[in-house]
Amino acid sequence: MxxxxxxxxxxxxxxxxxxxxxxxxxxxxxxxxxxxxxxxxxxxxxxxxxxxxxxxxxxxxxxxxxxxxxxxxxxxxxxxxxxxxxxxxxxxxxxxxxxxxxxxxxxxxxxxxxxxxxxxxxxxxxxxxxxxxxxxxxxxxxxxxxxxxxxxxxxxxxxxxxxxxxxxxxxxxxxxxxxxLPAFDYRTARTHWGIEDPAVALQVDAVLGGAPGYRPLAPAPTPQSDVEFGPWVERTVLDPGRALYSRVEAEFLLREDPRITHRTLYYDVLTAVARGASTPAKVGAALERSRSAMVAPLELLESTGYVRRDQDLLRTRHPVISVADPVIRFNQLITLPMVDLVERRRGSQVWRSSRPTYHSKILGPHFEDTAREWARAFADDETGLALGAVGTAEISDPTARTKHEVDLLALAPGERPQSPRTTIALIGEAKATVQPRGLKDLERLEHIRALLAEQGHRSDDAALALFSLHGFHQDLITAAGRRPDVLLVDVAALYGDGPVRGS
The missing domain is CATH 3.40.50.300 (P-loop containing nucleotide triphosphate hydrolases)
Known part of the structure; x- marks a missing residue:
């Protein structure tokens, strides 16, 4: 045929x-x-x-x-x-x-x-x-x-x-x-929604993700500016009269799996993970239950695709658990804590008071996820970098008696995660805060690169990438222009609208 x-x-x-x-x-x-x-x-x-x-x-x-x-x-x-x-x-x-x-x-x-x-x-x-x-x-x-x-x-x-x-x-x-069949990637989702401004497209993606079936249910017009985004959220996921009201949609999604019979437990688990409990032990502590009691619920939520379990690229037996579904994450963090106000049609009040939570617990983590997606799907074509496994890592710093969380770590092609001596291709940090990134951020990545070398990894040639939702200070831009190992990725470059600064 x-x-x-x-x-x-x-x-x-x-x-x-x-x-x-x-x-x-x-x-x-x-x-x-x-x-x-x-x-x-x-x-x-x-x-x-x-x-x-x-x-x-x-x-x-x-x-x-x-x-x-x-x-x-x-x-x-x-x-x-x-x-x-x-x-x-x-x-x-x-x-x-x-x-x-x-x-x-x-x-x-x-x-x-x-x-x-x-x-x-x-x-x-x-x-x-x-x-x-x-x-x-x-x-x-x-x-x-x-x-x-x-x-x-x-x-x-x-x-x-x-x-x-x-x-x-x-x-x-x-x-x-x-x-x-996955949801659309963030660039395809932007095309699907018809959003010109990549920063606005990122925010819509942070709330609804790339599920194409949401657009026909969303009230028109689609937001095209940051000013329009807030009112659009209020009349979609925060309006009980709309099809995309997040509480109803989250319940609908959870009902899809016949094994989820005690929804209160699963709601509590999802809320704990959305708030930052990234291991079974931390989820158990948040809910005052044992670690072992959380294993089965987390495995079920992972099998449904509502929770994602990633492994630290360098450390064994160190899972990183997160909420994979943006609508459920929004519901657990913003709608449910203020559901009485939301269902009394006070969505604008809820949105105003929830903006700090939205920026720190929703937009920030989503920006990090998007940076990793860019590294997996687009970095090779747009920078020439050959990357293998992409994920996160936690790096010990014995001298400072602390640990550094690395938002984006990419191994060289063919390298196996959790190997004792592995070649690092890229070390990155992604920040959605309002401050532009500067030289101190680059110095932190240089320090992490040196720590990795001290710990036996081959990191000397690793590229350093800074992702910023609000741009970069001029001194950092100047430094990146002189160095072959530095990449600066703003939201335009993340969406393919502009070049990646650096070599």
Missing amino acids: PQRQKPGQLLDREHEWALLNDFLADPAPELRLAILSGRRRNGKSFLLEALTEAVGGLYLTAVQEEGRVPALHRFTEAIAAHAGVRPGAMRLDDWRDVLTAALDVVNRAPGAPLVVIDELPYLLQHSPEIPGFLQLLYDQSQSAKAPGGRIVLCGSAMSVMSELLSGTKPLRGRAVLDLR
């Missing part, structure tokens, strides 16, 4: 579109399976609907809280419609018959023999036998005892989707694709 061109209305997603096209183009006559998962509002359905329309496939979607019999009937009617059969002419009483009929129909119809089953976890709540029937059809198709074709299974409940291929589950070893 020839490659189908990605539709113009589908922003980004070139990699996923190409993989799905290759999946469909496989000439093998046997049944092939693919899994697509991702957080709600990341655009999974939009992508699969576009693919199904482009190739003439059959798109079926489950409905939350729909019973088994209504679901069977609705799927049967959709299959009949795709086959051009009059309504009510087809009767299918179990999921094996439904799946077999769907494959028969798409194999006879013009176009690709594609069946998409969206929101599969909703079906599994009442019909857990579906993966077993898919296994049976898959195995029988290998000997031409069942129809071939291509089936894509999609869902937002991340733990359910990841378990489809785990352990002794029926579909283990039978899916040729296991895609997790």
